[in-house]
Amino acid sequence: MQTIKVELAERSYLVTVGSGLLGSANAAIAIPPATAVLIVTNATVEPLYLQSLKDCIVDAEIHTLILPDGERFKTLEFWTKIIDKLVDIRATRDATLITLGGGVIGDLGGFAAASYMRGIRFIQVPTSLLAQVDASVGGKTGFNHPSGKNLVGAFHQPVSVLVDIETLKTLPGREFSAGMAEVIKIAAIRDAGFLTWLEDNSKNINEKDPDTLISMIKRSIANKAAVVAEDERESGVRALLNFGHSFAHALETLTHYEEYLHGEAVAIGMMVASRLSEQRGLCAAGFNRRLANLLQTFGLPCEMPAGAQAADILGLMKLDKKVIAGSYRLILPSAAGRGLIDSDSTNEQISAAIVASQAR
Ligand SMILES: NC(=O)c1ccc[n+]([C@@H]2O[C@H](COP(=O)([O-])OP(=O)(O)OC[C@H]3O[C@@H](n4cnc5c(N)ncnc54)[C@H](O)[C@@H]3O)[C@@H](O)[C@H]2O)c1
Ligand SMILES: [Zn+2]
Numbered sequence: 001m002q003t004i005k006v007e008l009a010e011r012s013y014l015v016t017v018g019s020g021l022l023g024s025a026n027a028a029i030a031i032p033p034a035t036a037v038l039i040v041t042n043a044t045v046e047p048l049y050l051q052s053l054k055d056c057i058v059d060a061e062i063h064t065l066i067l068p069d070g071e072r073f074k075t076l077e078f079w080t081k082i083i084d085k086l087v088d089i090r091a092t093r094d095a096t097l098i099t100l101g102g103g104v105i106g107d108l109g110g111f112a113a114a115s116y117m118r119g120i121r122f123i124q125v126p127t128s129l130l131a132q133v134d135a136s137v138g139g140k141t142g143f144n145h146p147s148g149k150n151l152v153g154a155f156h157q158p159v160s161v162l163v164d165i166e167t168l169k170t171l172p173g174r175e176f177s178a179g180m181a182e183v184i185k186i187a188a189i190r191d192a193g194f195l196t197w198l199e200d201n202s203k204n205i206n207e208k209d210p211d212t213l214i215s216m217i218k219r220s221i222a223n224k225a226a227v228v229a230e231d232e233r234e235s236g237v238r239a240l241l242n243f244g245h246s247f248a249h250a251l252e253t254l255t256h257y258e259e260y261l262h263g264e265a266v267a268i269g270m271m272v273a274s275r276l277s278e279q280r281g282l283c284a285a286g287f288n289r290r291l292a293n294l295l296q297t298f299g300l301p302c303e304m305p306a307g308a309q310a311a312d313i314l315g316l317m318k319l320d321k322k323v324i325a326g327s328y329r330l331i332l333p334s335a336a337g338r339g340l341i342d343s344d345s346t347n348e349q350i351s352a353a354i355v356a357s358q359a360r
Contacts, residue, residue: 002214004221006137007229011157015137015225017218019210021164022052022125028162029053029098029123031060036091040082040109041100042069045127048170053100053125056162060096063089067105071257074104074143076152082112086120096121096159102128102175103135103262107150110141114156124158127167129179130263133186133220136161138228138238148319149249155233163221165213173299178263180205180298181244183216185266186223188274188291189243192337194219195294202297240339243331244269247354250316254308260301267300268357276345276353277332287333303359310351317350 001018016028031037037060041050046066054062065085067078086095097120099109106124113122126136142153168176187194197219198205204212224241231238247269252260260268274288292302304313317328327343328350334340 002218004218004225006157006225008157008232013158013160015161015163015221017132017163017165017214017221019165019214021056021162022049022166023055025058026056026162028160029056029125031057031096032094032121033059036061036063036089036095037098038063038065038082038086038089038091038095039098039100040065040067040105040112042067042102042105044069045101045105049100049125049127049167053098067108069104071104071144074108076143076145079108079112079115079143082109083116086112086116091116091120093117093120096123098123098125100125100127101131102126103131106131106135107141107153108143110139110156110158111143111153114141114154119156122156122158124161126161126163128171129168129176129217130182131179132163132165132168132217133179134182134224136163137221137224139232149252163217165210165217168208168213174261176208177299178261181263181267181270181295181300183220184291184294184298185243185270186220186241187337188270188333189240189331189339190223190227190337191219192335194223195336199294199297202294206298239329239341240331243333243339244271244273246317246320246328246330247272247313249320250313251304251308253316254312255305259305264301267295267302268304270295271302272304272353272357273330274333275357276330276350277334277342279353279356280332280345280349282340282342283333283335287336290336291333302357304354304357306359308354308358310354313354314347314350 003014097113099106124136126132139155139157145151244266248265251265277283
């Protein structure tokens with residue numbers, strides 16, 4: 001069992017990573033005596049891990065809310081269901097909300113914790129690789145609005161995060177790969193040594209060797225924690241974590257969230273961004289190829305679909321939250337382990353990179 005500290009002054013917290021952490025009393029989910037606990041999970045994860053999470057909690061009155069599984073339920077309606085449940089159980093300001101599941105449950109439950117009585121204690125128990133390496137750390141919570149993903153939300157840091165890699169045994173392979181896209185993302189823009197490590201350890205990662213997975217998840221979280229500690233509210237360096245995401249969000253919207261998992265869209269987005277960077281001479285030739293090789297090792301897609309028109313992608317990117325004063329704000333790799341914020345790419349340059357990234 002190992003811990004990583006997210007340094008945020010009085011809001012600092014520990015992320016505990018290990019194998020087999022669920023199932024017995026665990027300090028990471030210590031609950032103040034005589035207070036209420038609401039566990040929010042979904043119908044897929046509940047039969048797998050709810051009981052072993054409950055076994056970690058001593059001396060508390062535990063309530064449970066089971067939501068349907070899927071991004072399409074990350075909405076106002078299901079946020080209301082969590083609030084209704086908190087009201088039902090007469091939760092007071094000292095209550096604790098625990099999310100057990102992937103990023104959807106973490107984001108939605110986290111926002112209920114952020115907003116109920118202006119904020120209650122919140123613990124994340126992420127069970128998907130994507131949530132373990134990315135979504136559960138950093139305090140971004142929220143839900144989707146029909147006109148935009150994560151359009152409503154708040155920053156609300158958890159008091160602790162518990163990552164049990166045993167849960168990855170039941171995670172579908174495609175979801176595991178999608179999580180790898182976010183691991184590769186953070187290595188690509190922040191940690192050149194980690195990028196090489198991923199290349200060297202891909203076989204063990206694909207075989208889910210426990211020690212390799214723990215090292216990988218810890219290093220991803222440590223990188224993210226450092227970024228969040230430096231820039232909690234994304235006024236600067238935290239934007240680098242959006243590498244590949246402007247293109248990914250546009251592609252996800254264009255395909256109505258039906259074709260690609262988020263991580264898959266991010267993989268394609270990183271391909272376009274790194275190609276653009278190479279074409280503009282902002283990073284050395286060959287980085288795009290190197291990333292493609294690594295993404296493919298984990299079964300991730302690397303090409304824009306042939307049917308995706310550059311003009312449509314650009315149009316959707318204009319609606320993205322990250323657009324400031326009309327110019328695109330893209331994260332481009334500048335070298336292995338380094339990224340930059342670019343607002344100078346023209347429509348033509350971006351279109352050319354999209355077209356060059358298309359499947360033929
Ligand atoms: N807050 C953040 O900083 C942040 C960062 C990245 C992504 N996100 C959000 O996270 C969401 C995506 O997260 P995700 O990829 O975890 O999706 P998800 O929550 O939909 O989980 C993926 C699927 O795996 C299932 N699952 C989860 N753990 C499992 C397990 N151990 N065994 C079997 N099945 C399991 C889920 O039920 C779901 O069907 C998006 O809504 C995205 O916006 C948030
Ligand atoms: Zn992402």
